[in-house]
Amino acid sequence: xxxxxxxxxxxxxxxxxxxxxxxxxxxxxxxxxxxxxxxxxxxxxxxxxxxxxxxxxxxxxxxxxxxxxxxxxxxxxxxxxxxxxxxxxxxxxxxxxxxxxxxxxxxxxxxxxxxxxxxxxxxxxxxxxxxxxxxxxxxxxxxxxxxxxxxxxxxxxxxxxxxxxxxxxxxxxxxxxxxxxxxxxxxxxxxxxxxxxxxxxxxxxxxxxxxxxxxxxxxxxxxxxxxxxxxxxxxxxxxxxxxxxxxxxxxxxxxxxxxxxxxxxxxxxxxxxxxxxxxxxxxxxxxxxxxxxxxxxxxxxxxxxxxxxxxxxxxxxxxxxxxxxxxxxxxxxxxxxxxxxxxxxxxxxxxxxxxxxxxxxxxxxxxxxxxxxxxxxxxxxxxxxxxxxxxxxxxxxxxxx
Numbered sequence: 566x567x568x569x570x571x572x573x574x575x576x577x578x579x580x581x582x583x584x585x586x587x588x589x590x591x592x593x594x595x596x597x598x599x600x601x602x603x604x605x606x607x608x609x610x611x612x613x614x615x616x617x618x619x620x621x622x623x624x625x626x627x628x629x630x631x632x633x634x635x636x637x638x639x640x641x642x643x644x645x646x647x648x649x650x651x652x653x654x655x656x657x658x659x660x661x662x663x664x665x666x667x668x669x670x671x672x673x674x675x676x677x678x679x680x681x682x683x684x685x686x687x688x689x690x691x692x693x694x695x696x697x698x699x700x701x702x703x704x705x706x707x708x709x710x711x712x713x714x715x716x717x718x719x720x721x722x723x724x725x726x727x728x729x730x731x732x733x734x735x736x737x738x739x740x741x742x743x744x745x746x747x748x749x750x751x752x753x754x755x756x757x758x759x760x761x762x763x764x765x766x767x768x769x770x771x772x773x774x775x776x777x778x779x780x781x782x783x784x785x786x787x788x789x790x791x792x793x794x795x796x797x798x799x800x801x802x803x804x805x806x807x808x809x810x811x812x813x814x815x816x817x818x819x820x821x822x823x824x825x826x827x828x829x830x831x832x833x834x835x836x837x838x839x840x841x842x843x844x845x846x847x848x849x850x851x852x853x854x855x856x857x858x859x860x861x862x863x864x865x866x867x868x869x870x871x872x873x874x875x876x877x878x879x880x881x882x883x884x885x886x887x888x889x890x891x892x893x894x895x896x897x898x899x900x901x902x903x904x905x906x907x908x909x910x911x912x913x914x915x916x917x918x919x920x921x922x923x924x925x926x927x928x929x930x931x932x933x934x935x936x937x938x939x940x941x942x943x944x945x946x947x948x949x950x951x952x953x954x955x956x957x958x959x960x961x962x963x964x965x966x
Contacts, residue, residue: 568601569914575902576628576867577604578660580638581611582874583882587892587955588638591899594959595922599966600903600915605632609660611641615653622660626667629867633909636902637664637869638895664867665699669752670859671759672697673830674842674871676849677856677893680931681945685848691828694769695845697838698756701748704835713739748783753790755862760832761799761810763860770808773832774818787834788812846871850942853891858901868901870894878955889937890955896926896962925965934961 579585596602607625614621629635641647642659665672675694676684711717717734734743764771773791775784795803795810803809813821815837822831833841846855857871871894878888900919907915930939933948936958940950953961 566599568599569912569918570601571603571906571910571915572912573906573910574603574605574632575906576625576632576635577606578609578625578635578637578640578867579606580609580640580874582639582641582876582879583888583890583955584639584870584874584895585610586879586882587890587895587959590956590959591892591896594956594963595896595966596899596903598963599918604636609638609640611643611647611651611653611657614657614660615651618654619657619660619663622663623667626664629664629668629865630861633865634902634906635865635867636898637661637867638898639870639872639874641874661869662699665859668859668861668865668867669755670699670861670865670867671756671763672699672838672857672859673763674846674855674857676846677854677897677927678849679854679927681943681948682850682854682930682939683944684850686823688825689827689848691826693822693825693827693845693849694763694767694830695838695842696756696760696763696830696832697842698753698833698835699838700752700756700835702746702835703744705747707745709743711737711741711743713737713741717743719745746783748786750786750790753787754794756832757791757794758798758862759860760830761795761803762862762864764808764830765799765802765806767830768806768808769828769830770803771810771830771832772813772818772821773811774813774815774837775834776815778814784834791832851891851938853894853936853938855894856897856901857894866902866905868898868905870898882955887954889952889958891936891938892955892959893926893930896922921966922962925962928965929958929962934958 579588605628607621609622609625640660643653643656648656673694673696675692678692716736719732719734721729723729760771775787777785777788791812846852852872855871857869859867875890878890882888900923904916904919934951934953935943937952940952943950
């Protein structure tokens with residue numbers, strides 16, 4: 566059988582631990598026998614990031630800006646224990662954070678639906694795509710402990726240091742805490758456009774909520790920017806596509822989502838997205854069954870699995886012990902990147918192969934063959950479940966290609 570040819574490379578970002586092992590097996594068993602795979606390879610494993618002083622992460626992001634499509638393996642963000650374990654020079658920053666900053670991207674996460682795995686919210690029959698604004702708020706905050714008798718202010722100075730405005734936050738009669746957060750119009754606008762573009766691509770409506778009735782400047786700015794950009798740039802396109810944009814209060818959005826069938830893009834501010842993405846993922850069944858893509862406003866795509874490096878399984882793997890590690894989200898990272906590369910290059914054979922691999926994966930699970938984490942949540946009349954180890958699961962999928 567002649568392999569599918571590629572004309573433009575995908576940026577390949579290798580990773581850490583058990584997901585790095587699965588990464589190689591996925592390529593070996595599910596992709597390379599059928600595709601003449603063309604990638605520009607970057608090793609984002611922790612040893613290489615340490616060796617290059619994290620320059621390899623920056624280089625991979627710049628390559629993504631050049632080629633337009635990347636696929637990323639899960640990576641370690643080191644803490645103090647990891648610094649000691651890997652003998653690192655320093656506690657390197659999250660590679661995901663670095664890549665998001667360079668691409669100015671928005672992360673979109675969606676569940677991978679399989680018959681037999683029912684969401685904990687039974688009405689959710691369609692995927693909910695959650696978009697998280699990955700800038701500002703408490704994640705770029707300044708905090709301080711305050712003594713009783715102190716007064717905290719918000720003070721704004723101009724470029725020369727001259728005070729422009731001063732507002733009292735609180736005059737403390739007892740000990741307390743204070744926090745300062747910020748955001749940028751340009752970042753909010755970038756987030757809005759990324760959401761609207763993704764929704765047009767997927768033909769789904771956009772729901773966005775904030776608390777502008779309470780936060781009359783901060784949250785209201787999010788509301789204003791979303792509404793202005795939608796009205797001036799996207800309303801006609803949405804009408805033509807048969808979709809819509811809804812802005813309402815965040816608590817109303819949550820209530821609407823819980824009552825819905827799914828099938829929308831739920832845009833969230835940074836903290837809301839942090840919390841709600843885990844809630845949505847858990848409600849649909851598993852982080853191992855979530856797709857994730859970082860999309861920049863100028864149309865660059867980085868696909869990845871929405872989970873960690875599965876450290877516990879990796880240590881067992883190193884001992885020669887059998888593991889049963891869910892690789893579905895990592896497969897979806899590859900299929901997403903291959904399909905987008907094919908779409909951008911006009912390579913329909915590559916797009917069709919990516920969809921065929923996704924269908925083969927779903928068919929394997931729906932026929933009762935899966936990794937151990939899925940067995941407790943799988944219930945389908947007349948289907949007997951079979952627990953497969955990490956490699957056996959991939960081999961079973963390959964039988965359907």
